[in-house]
Amino acid sequence: MGGREIEVVRGHRIDYQLYKYLLQYFSEGELESLFNAVRRPPGRYYVRTNTLRINPGDLINRLRERNIDVYPDEHLNEALWFPVKGPNRIPSARKIVIADKRAAESVYMGANLYVPGVVKFEDGVKRGDEVNVLAPNGEVVALGIAEVDGDEVRRVSNGVAVRTLISTYSLPKVREMPEYELGLFYDQSLPAQWVAHVLDPRPGEVVVDMNAAPGGKLSHVIQLTTGKAVIYAFDRSPGKVREMDAILGRLGMAGLYRTEVRDTRYLDIDKPELVGLVDKVLIDPPCTDMGVRPRLFDVKTMDLVKSMSEYQRQFIRVAWKLLKPGGVLVYSTCTIPPLENEDNMAYAESLGFRVVDISIPNASGGLVDRYRDSVARFYPHIQDTPGFFIAKLTKPM
Template identity: 40%
Template structure:
């Protein structure tokens, strides 16, 4: 088994330590399937139609007129699905441009490569045909250099490579007129579902504790027709800029954006009392797709879990009795999911509650109430890996 784990970890470019850790909870076969799916994008990208600005039917017609293969989500009535095509073979031709992990994963599914994401472009001249590879040398796309090596590495701005062929191809959602005009937001299905599970109403005071870049915040505004009072907190100034940009683009008018560390909201804002609290804290992001490689350690996962625990005191203190707290992550690790739920139940006046919609599967049976939790597996649900828990304060 150890030899198999080592070989599979090497083949998928995940660390052996991480593979072994996940196998303890999911078993060898399931872990293999999960990691195998994480390497690829889903079959469809989901977009949330911003009904503050447009109807789903209007956006659907508009995308179809652009010959973008689009279908309605069978259950979520404000969601459209855009087909992802591939995989396609990428031949290593021309000069090599090395992209960092984040940039390579975007290029892998059809995005152009911008200068900040370039690690090296040895000998590349403007107009050269190039092959883009990730940090490990895996080819993700072919394209035409729009800048020379000198300009890319010295100026660090602008389009570096125009992609002609990538491993996977889909519509460049953020280049669409519908995106620029605020009619759509690219968001995965479990993330969309998270805001629905919070059950927001126009009369609520809602706190989004880790709000940037604003997908869930703006969805909550949409679900409440711009009428709920929403406080969006984040402690990253760069991310808050993106949050404000999305709020403005989507026509959201009922959100107060506040730069603050949400672990201390109960101290910094003692009069703040919320009907609903959304806690989607920073995590190991092991469920994000596509993931070309991943070398996080178990120590990294435990550090994330310990950080996540620090938000609960504040969340519970600002939540009214009888109020709803939804906790979510874009990772698959039990330490950041079920074990966090166990910690919350043992240390705070919280009870698990049934979620109003289940599109995934129940949580791991390692804590009481696992049937009330919701998990998404990339190999099983064709989504990112994801976790959702709903609490009520008692």
């Protein structure tokens, strides 16, 4: 029975062990509501103003001059949001294009389909044809116009393959705005924008981002310290580090941080000069991503949750060694299971850390009684955000 999968909602399957585990914290109806919300994008699409280049009010005015609906967040000054509209009815076309999972989820929200995201052009698709874009599971996500021939798409490596006309959900094409290219904002969910504020980095401090790519929280730390902190950014993937450096270059932040390709589970060995000298550490580790939205389909198992939790604890152990007495660790994930969240805080406490109470407007508390009032959670079906967890810890003096 342990290997049996349960489809909680359309396209989202978890094995029986994980299902029984989650039922310790959610009712069956709550789980259904949560996973149904994961299938949809939030009603607000958030971006973060790059305050090193423009103030939020000026960015709002600039966008509204082009009749773009954009609004300030009620609590975070630099957070702006665009309304997400839908679901829309997708007209049928006679020809189809299949996108990979990640690309399909972007097209589902109105993005164009780019060549790297194409899995297959149906035989006979020509430039100018109306086509339906399908996810790999066969779900129709948009109607668009082919920008290349089916034969041509095999010979090119970039560019728009299908220009989206009608998508299931719609919002402005954020990454095609001139303000995006000018580095005036970074698209980032609301919960993720709270992480750097909880960390509260100050000019002159030594800050380590242990899982820095793609650079969202790192760039926010740079903003909050106006580039005057000593910031180390690490990631184990050379490709992700190159991508991160390009993103932060677009934001005008090149030279304001130090980056290296490192597996930070061994940072105390590889960078002994940091041991005991760091003021603030940020851990946003690889996780099971069960709160990421929108996800059209997914499969998760209890074994994966357990292995991720063990993996995440390796970063926490190293953070303890890096921090000076009185130093601060902020830990965040975009997933739901307590094993990857509250249970890891209990592990951190076993090392000597102390969990510090945090308060974020409209956030929920912890799922485990011990952390009910000290950590912050966001839920897709309650706050209408990605599922997210944030905790703050200190290393005692």
